[in-house]
Amino acid sequence: MVAEIRASTVLPARREDIELHTADGLTLVGEIALPEDRPPAATLVCLHPLPTHGGMMDSHVLRKASYRLPALADLAVLRFNTRGTTSDRGTSEGSFGHGEDERFDVAAALEYAEFHDLPRPWLVGWSFGTELALKWGRDPLVEGAILLSPPLHRATDADLDAWAEFGRPLVALVPEHDDYLRPDEARTRFARVPQVEVVGVEGAKHLWVGEPYVRIVLDEIVKRVNPAAGPLPTEV
Template sequence: MATLVLLHPLPTHGGMMDSHLYRKAAWRLPALAGIAVLRFNTRGTVSEAGRSQGAFDGGVGEQFDVASAVEFVRERGLPGVWLVGWSFGTDLALMHGCLPGVRGAVLISPPLRWSSPAELRVWERSGKAVVCLVPELDDYLRPDEAAERFGADLPSASVVPFENARHLMVGQSDKVLDAIVGVVAPDVRTPLARTWDGAWEKRQVTIVES
């Protein structure tokens, strides 16, 4: 089927592996779509899951976090590896994620703040799929500008506008998850079920004091 490696938003502004879209993806997609999900905190990030080692490095040292996550899923023989970046995580995907074994990337609210045109051209030359989910009301990059900027250096990228959505995709979780599934596992029927009557367990939460 498919495996998602989730790269979270900017940790200096509250981004983490427990950000709402990624929490829901990890809870829902394995059961409802048969998709494996790996989420983790990049260096220097704090969440309910704990504090990761190291310090935030502005997307530079995070190269090794991305590479380690991809290697983690590859070593376990998990199928169809895709990167899913959100905000800062989209720049990590573009900067460091065009790796052997990665099929493509889904970019949620890409700001194109940290990544360079040269890094977009690496993806273009690779032939790997890149799909951009761009909020209509984004504070950083809206669909028309996204189409122009990706079109200049990564013209094969698909830009998908999200009507009435903002950068954090609040209230858009179901649509975003359905869109991701449509890209990485097109044989899975969407919209996904909104209820679950199978086995479940309570989440264990660790409280971290900053």
């Protein structure tokens, strides 16, 4: 029987609650979702939106990535709550660090990926999560980063210059109607990173509400991380 993939669709995967341990002594809660019956081709390390404005590991695009991409694209999807953040999975220890102390959280997620032999980690940051990726994601393990709705608020030109020197791929998906940074300005700001690709998404807003926009985001992720699996099907 063929069924359309809908906003609430959860496809088969091996899902496990995990804990991350930071260098400054905190325990963070998270989940890893893996392809059901084969090893992953690559890994998404997800960095969620601003927790003081409701961002968490279950923010909808990241949750839908974990629901779909292990089955559809052979990807491992690692999601976690940064310090002081709460979701259905629980609350991570510590308190919001304004994007600075979260450097330890990003490092803990990458250490988890390395220790568990999760292949080819890519950072997927959304809004506040893009700032964490740009500031703290320049780790030799990281193959590249995909930024959803980057505000370039906490991340500075110095961070962009450092990513340019880092040399790894950088993809920015920028909504046409974003509240903070729109495509033309994003192209100007990111121009200092030679290897960047800025993708303007017509009709989209900062929160990527609506199944058509979620599909665009997931397709763009897969196109970079495991292109052999794209474009993603709309039915299963």
